Amino acid sequence: MAAGGAGLAPAAPADPAPSVTLTGPQVKQVQEQRVPKPAWKVALDYAMDKRGTPYVWGGASERGYDCSGLMLRAYEDAGIELPRTAAEQYGAFSRKIAWKDLKPGDLVFFSNLGHVGMISKPGFMVHSPHTGDVVKEERLSQWRRQAFVGAVRPDPKGVKRWADYTALRKAPAPAMLTATL
Template identity: 80%
Template sequence: MDKRGIPYVWGGTSDRGYDCSGLMLRAYEKAGIELPRTAREQYGAFDRKIDWDRLKPGDLVFFSDLGHVGMISKPGYMVHAPHSGDVVKEEKLSSWRRQAFVGAVRPDPKGVRQWAELREQRSEPVPASLTATL
């Protein structure tokens, strides 16, 4: 919440400016939880998804085909970095937001560790094919 008023900057992850996922990355970093960089990766990092009717403060909420993320700040509100020309702010969850809602996650250290392990496995080189010799 202390980042309210800082300008939106595409790709931003600092007090010079934040984009939506950069803001979430730094917020959870402060809590000791490492998140992936983009909104799509942040959503995919957790198997357990949260329904609209079960949102709690701290949950990450995703909108518009995973193109935007915010964090529930209190019931019915989220904090986010909206778009170019705007600033980090708290916003009431509107009916428009409900229609654009894709899903939500409740980040926890265990879930992020599982995501990191999976990511590491995916980046490991494929073993060379074995050849039979006679």
């Protein structure tokens, strides 16, 4: 090797990082996919998946559910612990939700805390009604309104995040032609 560094070959340029070009709608799609599913949505999906399962007094398994057993297992699947009975579930949350403020995933209580269901969509709940029936989704009737004691929201942060996600979904795609990452 010659003095002064002669004879050293210049270093080859490093390979540039691969680039990805995305359109505005593709950027929005990536943003939407990064939003985690809130606990209330996991719980609701669980409860809705159990439609047709028989009511079993004291049940909290695939063989059958009573009303509070269904709520217990649905929220357990979402990582939120609930007490066993409807009255205990109601009492476990200090913040109560009014009829007019019900959102999907809220637990709704009726008949002197003798029954609980979960709001599935505006005006409907999923529940395990009584002996001889099955887990089902049903419209909140006027009779239910009269028997309503109160409601609780086991996943308030998830409800807020879902509202933000819904706003993101409704928003137009970013006003850009492309983005290279």
